[in-house]
Amino acid sequence: xxxxxxxxxxxxxxxxxxxxxxxxxxxxxxxxxxxxxxxxxxxxxxxxxxxxxxxxxxxxxxxxxxxxxxxxxxxxxxxxxxxxx
Numbered sequence: 001x002x003x004x005x006x007x008x009x010x011x012x013x014x015x016x017x018x019x020x021x022x023x024x025x026x027x028x029x030x031x032x033x034x035x036x037x038x039x040x041x042x043x044x045x046x047x048x049x050x051x052x053x054x055x056x057x058x059x060x061x062x063x064x065x066x067x068x069x070x071x072x073x074x075x076x077x078x079x080x081x082x083x084x085x
Contacts, residue, residue: 018053018054018055018056019055019056019057020050020055020056020057020058021057021058021059022057022058022059022060023059023060023062024039024059024060024061024062025062025064026039026061026062026063026064027064028063028064028065029064047059047082050084051084051085055084056084057082057083057084058081058082058083059081059082059083060075060080060081060082061075061076061077062074062075062076063076
């Protein structure tokens, strides 16, 4: 008794999306200053890595300051929207 040997192969094309939107919501209270500075110091590394990976990104920063005349709900920083080079 013998069973014929069979094999099957499957191919799949994997497509990656390199587009990403990053929204930073920053607690701008004085008690978070140490954390704000740490984040600020590491942002350059993030941008370098996103560029190395050839990501098409848009990054914005929003503040939690909702006081009268505060920037809450608006993009802050320069440029307002950071994009891939």
